[in-house]
Amino acid sequence: MAPSDGSVQGRVGAWMAAWNEEDAVERRRLLTIAWTGSGRYVDPFVDVAGPDAIATALGQFRVLFPGHSLRRSSGIERHFDQIRFTWELVSPEGTVVSDGVDLAQLDADDRFIHLTGFAGAQVPVPLEA
Numbered sequence: 202m203a204p205s206d207g208s209v210q211g212r213v214g215a216w217m218a219a220w221n222e223e224d225a226v227e228r229r230r231l232l233t234i235a236w237t238g239s240g241r242y243v244d245p246f247v248d249v250a251g252p253d254a255i256a257t258a259l260g261q262f263r264v265l266f267p268g269h270s271l272r273r274s275s276g277i278e279r280h281f282d283q284i285r286f287t288w289e290l291v292s293p294e295g296t297v298v299s300d301g302v303d304l305a306q307l308d309a310d311d312r313f314i315h316l317t318g319f320a321g322a323q324v325p326v327p328l329e330a
């Protein structure tokens with residue numbers, strides 16, 4: 202699906218494209234396709250709200266990981282207004298250097314209200330006694 206369509210696949214496509222976009226203006230435009238105006242993004246390194254702050258965080262990622270790209274590595278699973286999908290971080294040489302899962306809540310137009318990204322292999326968490 203094209204990153205500009207209003208489907209869930211299009212919103213997720215715009216989100217993935219924003220991670221890979223070098224141009225700050227185009228990155229911000231892609232985020233307006235995927236996100237609500239007050240959407241919140243959380244991962245192990247940032248907790249930001251709104252397209253401008255999210256765009257800045259993604260720009261910082263581009264500086265820390267030059268030439269790297271993010272690609273979706275699974276289909277999109279949906280339960281009502283919740284989705285999840287997996288992704289891979291790929292080096293300029295084509296090696297997968299990390300992976301993870303994104304979990305998102307959508308609004309009525311399938312834009313992200315809240316998205317949490319978990320990086321790396323799933324860590325077993327013991328049950329509480």
